[in-house]
Amino acid sequence: MQKWLDETLRRLNRTTDMNPADGFSRLSYSPEEGEAHQAFREVVTELGLEVKQDEAGNQWAMWHVADGAQAVGVGSHLDTVYNGGGYDGAAGVLTGLAAIKLMKDEGVVPTKNIAVICFASEESARFGVSTIGSKAITGLLDQEDLADIPDREGQTIREVFESFGLDWDTADQAYVPDEGLESFLELHIEQGTEIEDHQAEVGIVRGIACPIRLKVTVRGMANHTGTTPMPKRQDALASIAPLISYVEEEALRRNEALEKRLVATVSTVAIGPNAMNVIPGEVELGIDIRSVNDEAKRQLAEDIRKRCGQIAIDRNVQIEVETLVDNDSVALDETMQKHLVDICESLSYEAIQMDSGAGHDVMNMAVRWPSGLIFIPCKEGISHHPAEYASVADLEKGSRIIAEYLRQKTGDVHENQDRSHSTAGLP
């Protein structure tokens, strides 16, 4: 099993080296994401499943055993951030496929249909919009609002979507009706160190902390750095610099008082005109705040707004604070959590229950179907970075949990049959 996992991981990442210096850059709807999807289709075909692409570019690998019946879904994504790792997303796709392989190798034929979904465009790195594929499946996609959002090079979502061979105007046809799926389970690398900190092997996730994202725009006055006396300046960058420290200090301070973790980051900066001899006239900061404690998250956002208001007055600059995203945290299905905990116990894997600080495709799926999320450890919690790493041993544990889950969910019939089936409402 470990050899197959290791080889298939490299195939999905289209690499021989899982930690290249620049990592992997398979951006949303890029040719690189398309190539990874192609690798997925090849592996899936070798496993004897049918595979189809839906109108949003999601890949559906189907093990059809019953006509018109709901499918049990598992899966994750293959796109990455800029210079990301080869496990974020890929681990979930890989272990979903490995579970199928384990079942097939053991001659199990399920009594229900199984779908391994490879979601398109989960990462927000390219457009600031995450989980486009699973949003389309669940009916959460706002096509009109998103169409014209540009990437760094000025290409819009609509444009890259179309260069991916899709039609943005029909992306909503990827919608899956309620009867299409029975449930959904995702596996993902933890991207933190809580499992390791608890000396456990697996995390079963209770809830997902969805972010509040703020855009802070500061407008001062661009002027010559050499000739503008210090007291006469309206330096947009110097004005807002204390806010960067404030966000970090407040997240640290509030953390101590909160039961559920809160994290906050000034993660993006754009500055204009960004020339050596011109005082910064305009600065844009992107702030990402997360907690499963929605109240604590919103309180910090509110305090950041107040702080900006005070800075605007004190420094004679204009500051605008825009909320880009503000979603409630997502609670996952308790019955499924219990089921997964029981499976881990039966397999003698030490599991903890925990929250997720990162968003995943499952947070959209959970709005529609009973859903669950399994974490496996990744080295030192490093993710979104070329050094991202998860061991094949942990990938194997994940695969065995999913296989056991699918066996119990879909029955455990040892027989061979070869029939063609379709599932209601699925591609």
Place this chain on the structure above:
Amino acid sequence: MQKWLDETLRRLNRTTDMNPADGFSRLSYSPEEGEAHQAFREVVTELGLEVKQDEAGNQWAMWHVADGAQAVGVGSHLDTVYNGGGYDGAAGVLTGLAAIKLMKDEGVVPTKNIAVICFASEESARFGVSTIGSKAITGLLDQEDLADIPDREGQTIREVFESFGLDWDTADQAYVPDEGLESFLELHIEQGTEIEDHQAEVGIVRGIACPIRLKVTVRGMANHTGTTPMPKRQDALASIAPLISYVEEEALRRNEALEKRLVATVSTVAIGPNAMNVIPGEVELGIDIRSVNDEAKRQLAEDIRKRCGQIAIDRNVQIEVETLVDNDSVALDETMQKHLVDICESLSYEAIQMDSGAGHDVMNMAVRWPSGLIFIPCKEGISHHPAEYASVADLEKGSRIIAEYLRQKTGDVHENQDRSHSTAGLP
């Protein structure tokens, strides 16, 4: 005269509107700078001067009256920063030409050659390198070091130089031998408010504060914003944010104790990976420090280094501080200062003597020839900004000072002659 100044200003800027919303972006060796040079050549030809381009793209308008004799030089530049104004540089070129027009209109024929120089690529906005044209003229150009410096789009100096129709390998042939010029005088907008603060009309500059420029590179650890607990982060941006405040606070504080002004600015920021859900792993700050008090300037640079060393230890990040530029301040010719003050008095223009916080082409010329610098006011000191503005009345005063200076320097012979001459060592 004012009508001619107003019309010619617009011609040099190739515009009918001197304050368009986006200002002017005539970057170093861009097609836009080339078009402004073309306008210069047309105006010069109408004034009856010869015009030549040298190997560094500088435009030389020559009023030749004596063979092999030194020329008296005046001039400035026509390139701009990104979204700059139409007066920084253009005012000096315009008033130099206007002085020639005044002399011609009055039938003055000089006894010495006069050169109106339009320097190429004075601004550092595109490449972080200033005064390329005057560096080539004065022999201060380091062709090898500069050749491969890229702009924002990755085009190198060598490449844009060549697309300007020039050969980077022969740029040093723009060098002018000592006997080519007798002296040099530049007029520039003040880009500050000292003239206005003293209720004067003109500034005669004593010295130019050349900058120290530092590049501060911070390397932390890029990681997921949602899953990395606050105490486990190595956030490059949060680590260095206090330095931005430090630079401003120290410049303000030291200013109070110093006789000669000191200014310091964090003017550029680059951040990686600059994605909403990734903790900043790398930050690059550009810092610009200026004073005619070289010791005070270097002391602040040294203290910034120390502060960075402390931050690196406290925050467990790597910080590298690189000195990009560190030039001594330039003192201008005292005899010429006295001469210009006397002319202002004779014309009843209220003049102050002052220092320049900005670098100009004259700082290179002053290394080789007795040189002077005249400031005229610009509205509210605003420069490097679309709102940059100087009145035609002030441009006229500047033109009359230069014309009077040229008359006194080159003799004042009222006669008509039409002969062809050349000046030793000039294009």
